[in-house]
Amino acid sequence: MLHRYAHHYQLKSIIMIQKIACAFFICTLLSINVFAQKVKVDYKSNVILVDGKELAKVVKIKDKESFGLTSSFELLSLSGEKLIVAVLANNFSTEEGNADLYYRFSFLPTQQTGIFSLGKLSAEKNFVKLIGESGIVVNNSLDAAKVEEFLARKGKSPKVEITYDLVQRSRMGKALILDQTRQIDQGNVLIGTFENIGQNGATSSYRFKLPSGLVVATVSFTGGNEAQNFTVTTNKDRYTQVVPMKTGYGKVFAASEGMDPNRYAIEFIAHWLIRNDYL
Secondary structure, X not given: OHHHHHHHHHHHHHHHHHHHHHHHHHHHHHHHHHHOOOEEEEXXXXXXXXXXXXXXEEEEEEOOOOOOOOEEEXXXXXXXXXXXXXXXXXXXXXXXXXXXXXXXXXXOOOOEEEEEEEEOOOHHHHHHHHHHHHOOEEOOEEOHHHHHHHHHHHOXXXXXXXXXXXXXXXOOOOEEEEOOOOEEEEOOEEEEEEEEEEEEOOEEEEEEEOOOOOEEEEEEEEOHHHOOEEEEEEOOOOEEEEEEOOOOOOOOOOOOOOOOOOHHHHHHHHHHHHHOOOO
16 A cells, blocks of 8 residues: 555655756757747848847948959948947968868957857858847947947957968078178078077077068077087977987177177078978
8 A cells, every 4th residue: 555655645746846947948949949039130231130120231332352252241330330340350260171260350330359160151141140139239339338248258269370471482491691781692682581589598599580581580599609408499390309419519709790699590491491491
């Protein structure tokens, strides 16, 4: 008798739990339906509609540089004020197989900027959906606080894609260090420059650049021309390593006017950068 009563009580408990779970599921669906926003575009007027209400206008501009394969986007208020300009950010790299492109958004009224990803095949649709769901357009303009939150929630921090355009020249000749101008010459062609960026005790630090001004490497070493190795960070691959350096160069005499005191070490480093296609 007790066993039958216990079984009956257990069955009622299970049914009650199922009812509660079902009610919770229904409430969840209702809340999703309440808060979900329907974002679409009336392509006759290019007006973005959120839950049937007009929000702003979107303008698609095909990029001439890509022969129209990519586009830029502008968001205009209903009164015609330009609110956002979104342009392709070519200096950011995407992972292999990634179906997104990075865009730089400039929020003009609030003077804020950020990087966002849009799908390659549906960039305009993604742009409209992103803006429509963001809530940043308030009273026909942008709300600075909401833009700040939008940047924090949806903004991206992609890796910088550095484009190296090495100077065309004969790579067989010896690189020459031109002390007066802090230039590096190979075969009578300017291929780079260097600058001393600091001295900390016996440690010297230098920066090497392409003629365009692009920094290719930052180097530090201890011991001047007698240094046994140097530490180099190359911007191309964001890699830091310690490289052995040939010693026994000797000191640069003060009588050598305008000559960098570490010029023999610099010469060695320049040749290493050339051999490894950094310069």
